[in-house]
Amino acid sequence: MAPGGSIFKEVLESHLLSSDYETGKAKSEAKSNSTLTKSTSVGLNGKNGTSSKNGVHDLLGCPVCKNLMYPPIHQCPNGHTLCSNCKIEVHNLCPTCHHDLGNIRCLALEKVAESLELPCRYQSLGCNDIFPYYAKLKHEQNCGFRPYNCPYAGSECSVMGDIPTLVAHLKDEHKVDMHDGFTFNHRYVKTNPHEVENATWMLTVFNCYGRYFCLHFEAFQLGTAPVFMAFLRFMGDDNEAKKFSYSLEVGANGRKLIWQGIPRTIRDSHSKVRDSQDGLIIQRNQALYFSGGDKQELKLRITGRIWKED
Template sequence: MELDSIECVSSTDGMDEDEIHHHNLHHPHPHHGHHQFSSSKPHNNTNNANIISNIVGATAIAPATSVHELLECPVCTNSMHPPIHQCHNGHTLCSTCKTRVHNRCPTCRQELGDIRCLALEKVAESLDLPCKYYNLGCPEIFPYYSKLKHEAICNYRPYNCPYAGSECSVVGDIPFLVAHLRDDHKVDMHTGCTFNHRYVKSNPREVENATWMLTVFHCFGQYFCLHFEAFQLGMGPVYMAFLRFMGDETEARNYSYSLEVGANGRKLIWEGTPRSIRDSHRKVRDSHDGLIIQRNMALFFSGGDRKELKLRVTGRIWKEQQNPDAGVCIPNLCS
């Protein structure tokens, strides 16, 4: 289905409005690669006797990561925890992947049966291992089972791509994702803490459940994603704008933002805290945590014969600075 294009005009920090290229509602950008963090290590599984020999003979001198590699499933590369299964030749894999490979060893193709690798399970229970994100900066070391729980919420774990126009599976740290958004998704990048966008769409009574636009702003040394989209709510479409912070939730709370839309004697204002990109785009949208414009009000703002949607959304981002004397937060505006 051919969709209408959206015109967006943006100006930052007092700059004149510059024309920005048209955006289609859908932005298909294929991604054939994965980020460098998502890598698979080769596995040289041995039989059970050799595994125990390696562990017992090398524990005193080998780094914990060597033992950790023995506990990686050769199929999903996640850490194995009981029950750990093995084939008749001693090749191991996790219980989840055992069903995925249809009870055939992925290494030697022999039937797996129901053999447990009890020795490796006991080794797993006795180990203190570094977080798997240690190479990204996490310094923590945990008992084996605590480690698994920590890794699910580790602040150093990679972020998912915040682009909402397609199902993008790319993950990485913030600098990597900023470059990915710019180069692969062709997202508009701006420097400054204020913005002024104009969105134009013909036939506003038709709406696709898709993102209209994503813009990335760089200010206070951080990156923010401004989303503007249309989606069906009840019997009619609504238009929504919201900001996400490219970082963790604790950092996001240090910032605030405002959005304003209006024309023809009417105005809507939204003020709030940006959500972290740890929260998915859909989660933020479905929680309605942002500026929401009902269709009738959007048409009031547009004026004219109501056959074209014309919305001007302005906004700014500021940092909340703690005042040690007063004990309250005061806004630190971007110069």
């Protein structure tokens, strides 16, 4: 675990939403204009920004996935409830009494849920808003306080956390190189550039303008052509990323390639950015030409800078 913060795994709630839910959600969201407040509002147990762990709130927890349930909420003939996703997972058998579930809706519980107001699940990370039950899920999927995925893509790391936590995690767990400053001059060496089946890549983190940026460099197959690619990601949300620009340059022997763009947020996955080709792409033959020598070893020097737009 990285020092300096709590690291946790988290799975966003995902449920199949019926047309009935869309109707209920529209009604509750219409109410939300007058009910959305800061943490000074009273929660379910009368305390600011907190929710009850007992009673009705507990009844809304699915016994299988433990997430809050959203319409359609199903029940068996004995009254045990579960969410629509888990109804499929348990093959239509009640996980509590093993009775056949059929297609019974728990309309009373759905109606009760419509009257509730709950804090955002990311309250501990700084979000102090209170939401009507059916508006809460939509907010949480886009909450600015929700944790970020670790940007160290090569290990398929599942760690999530805030930016300070992830910076410490990258440094201590992944041994990523950390640099201060808005310019960079990096040399990448690969002894066998003809093997790109298993993507080879590097990650470097830069600290400038009080923010953190991830410089990625990797090799992969683009269709049938082997290529090398460098791109920058911003450790923060997209609205902040758009305040910055960056340039990359690679070349030798009087020739060079230049890329200029806007860093992508780490909310966008590593593979999404790579597959969009939003970065400096170097064909293997070009890369080997820039490397010089006998073309048996890749030696690329990539320079660049980051600046803040006015």
